[in-house]
Amino acid sequence: MPRLAVPLTESQIRALEPRATRYCVADGNGLVIEVMTTGTKVWRFRYSLNGRRQPLATIGDYRMISLRVARAKAQKYAEMVAQGVSPVATARRDRGAESKADVLREAAELYLATEMAGKSAEYRRTTRRALDKDVLPAIGGMAIKAVTADDVVAICERIKSRGSPKMALHTRNVIKRLYAYLIARQLATSNPADVVPARSIATFDSRTRVLSGDEIGAMLRAIDASSIRRPLKLALHLLVLTMARKSDLVESRWDEFDLDHARWTIPATRLNKEQDQRVHLPRQAVSMLRELQRAKASGSFVFPSVRGGDKPIAKSTLNQAVKALGLEVEHFVLHDFRRTAAAHLRNMTQSTDTADETGGQDANQEEAAEQRAQVQGWADFVESQIEGGRKDGVSSV
Template sequence: MPKLATPLSESHIRSLQPRTTRYSVADGKGLILEIMPTGKKVWRFRYTLDGSRQPMVTIGDYQLMSLRVARARAQKYAEMVAKGLSPVSIARQDRGAEKRVDVLRDAAELYVAVAIARKSDEYRRTTQRALDKDILPAIGHKPIAQVTTEDIQCICDAIKSRGAPQMALHTRNVAKRLFAFLISRQLATVNPAESIAARTIATQDGRTRVLNASEIGTLLHSIYTSSIRRPLKLALHLLVLTMANKSELIEATWREFDLDGGVWTIPASRAANGRTRRVPLSSQALSMLRELRDMKSSRTYVFPSTRGDDDRPIAKGTLNQAVKSLELDVERFVLGDFRRTGLHHLRDGLQSETGEEALVEPYGAVTAYAMQRWADFVETQVGVQPLGKNRS
């Protein structure tokens, strides 16, 4: 029985380096990718017709075609072969219809169609807005190779002059991601937005970032559909629900939790504000903590290290690394934004719905009722079912 090909991924394809002679990697179902000594990558379709192996059909350049589109083309040609028809003429027509990418406007169209087609609605909307409103009107007509750092800087300066420094920073980031995509497709060699430091565009006095409802959903959906370890998924979700400091959570011990009473008592020695703090636990948070307890990983720590024999919590950078691996569609996000986000929604959104004035108590404490309201609100944004044991 022939060995089945391991399906390719965009990240795997980008990592493929040229050799002295051309070589190919298979995606399966007749689709292969040839890598030339020049570094060029070409999609081809391999098939057998009437019992004989036929010359491969060229589907198109990887530069101009995503893995998803190449698979769709290969599927179409496979269906023709199954009917006893040669796909050669149709493949030639398909290639003739492919659009060349010479100027930035065409490159942006390819980026939107290939790189962000499956991103969240909010992500696509804000990206398209930056392209249509500022980037393309200014430099959309320019050949890709002729776009300079000065071009991007001028665009950002113009936006800042409108009194919108954060929008200027967002636009810089869109340009930076666009050119990173073009470099990965060998359609550009340099990223003109790379050398423009964020601090030269917009500065803030401390963090003021608050995640909106869509971003909360995007974040948690990315976490729960990722391949990171289950305890780390729960840790990130608990940061959202408890609004605790990262160190407070990852160094938490089981003796701090009263799961029957639904309270987490953070001792003054560990609390971020230096005072003992009681954190009411929502039903969702309790379910996660019980799942973690049932894992029996440690009698001391809720999130024990998986390295070494000594009983200690995970390293402080573990959650940061987990978040970086997700390639989140949430811009300028850091873990410390969770507490600010929760308090913002409680004060400005959930509080106004209920008419309650005491959802947030003095010194940053939050009532049990508010914490449950917050957890319920978050749960409606996720889009996947995060709770329950034995989930990946």
């Protein structure tokens, strides 16, 4: 019985080096990639017809055809062979239909069709918008290798002149990712956006970074639509709702929560303080915690490590999860959630000096009720930002 080929990955294909003689590596279902002595890589289709092995049918240059597209073509040709039809003529027509990505506009379309295919709807939308609105009108007709850092700066300066420094920086990053992709596919040799420092386009004081309502909604929709583990999605959402420090949340224990009374009491020993800290929980947070409780993987920790042992996830886990998502929120760190919540709460809460001077327990109860109302108001605001984007068709979570 013939040995089945182990499916290839894009990174494995990029790592294939030329040898003294050309050679083929199989992906499966008749699809192989041939590595020439020059380093060029070409997709081929291996098949037999009427019991006889046939010459390899050429699918096309790897630089122009992604692994996903090559597999789709191989499947089509395999179906033709199963019907006793040679795929050679069809493969030749397919190659003629492939546009040569020697100008940036065509390369960008290849990038959107291949690299962006597995990204979230929001990520694809913001990338497409930057390309269509500012990048391609300016340099879309230029040869890939002719684009310079000066061209990138000029695009960013035009966007900044509209009063949108954050969009300018986002657009620079889109160009940078596009060229990184083209370099990986050997369609470009250098990245013109690499030498354009972010600080020359837009700078933010990390101590004053506050996310807008739209950014909050876009971020949480992207997190919900991502492939990261469900507990990490809920942890990131809970960071927004509870306004807790990252370390306080990831190291939280089940015995700290009273979900029936919507309370979380963080022990003073964990805080290195003299008193416990009480956190009022909005109904959305309680719902998420109950979901985590139903799927409880640890008797102690709300967010246990997947590596075993009774210990919580590492403090860096949430940072790594956010970084892996490639979220389109510039100069953002997780601590900004707390600052963002505080800033929005100040805007949402009208200052008042009408509190009764009843003192004692009544005053404490009144203060607790006010805090619960504020926390719930913040959670409702966050929920409205998420749902508003969905209604507008921004993302399908």
